[in-house]
Amino acid sequence: MPLKNFAVINHPVRMRIFQALNGVELSINQLAKVLPDVPKPSLYRHIHKLLDAGVIHVARMRLVNGIEERFFTANEGLIDPADVYQPGGLEQFADHVRLYGTSVAQELADYVLKRGDPDLNNIAARDHVFYATEEEFKHVREAIYELLQTMETLPPAEGRIKRRIFIMGHPLQAAEMVESAETNAD
Incomplete structure (x- = not known):
């Protein structure tokens, strides 16, 4: 909704x-x-x-x-x-x-x-920075969503606890600014 x-x-x-x-x-x-x-x-x-x-x-x-x-x-x-x-x-x-x-x-x-x-085996806190075209980024995003949707269908079971993964993806403003400045300097 x-x-x-x-x-x-x-x-x-x-x-x-x-x-x-x-x-x-x-x-x-x-x-x-x-x-x-x-x-x-x-x-x-x-x-x-x-x-x-x-x-x-x-x-x-x-x-x-x-x-x-x-x-x-x-x-x-x-x-x-x-x-x-x-x-x-x-x-x-x-x-x-x-x-x-x-x-x-x-x-x-x-x-x-x-x-x-920090219980590092039970948390995920990572920041990944990479180059990707719009199409490549869409492919990565959809693959992650598909995997997580599969996980969401798993029923409760011994050893399974409810978990959360929060994903945020966007172009890096600072990198765009630096790359733009370098391109304009050439």
Whole structure:
């Protein structure tokens, strides 16, 4: 489901809630344990905004002592290209990328700190820089996506834990600037 409203998701707490619900189902009580610095009344308020915007949905419900407990999960976070080309959309998209990437990096840092060691066999934090044409880059991107989509279909099993890989790929501005300056100097 494409994201229709950057203003809803481009909020530090709502982004953290969205990412906590990415690929898992959590109740408000479970979410409060994952985000202990966010008061429960704030969680309820942000959950309702995310629900109203269609960014998350109720995955299932159960009765606990006669009270309905709802479990939430994130909807696929695709960006609607039409949103990017609206007035102010490009800036909101840039804010979204910045906030999303920062949130993912913070989650990795929190994991490392909680464990007390970097656990290098269970994390991936690498930056690869390479030359590629648009077509070559598209091929690499699609191969990675295809492999990850295959991994997403694997069911839970002994020794399998839910993992996240966040991939960002773009031309390097600094390299473009240097190469442009060198070309103009010739």
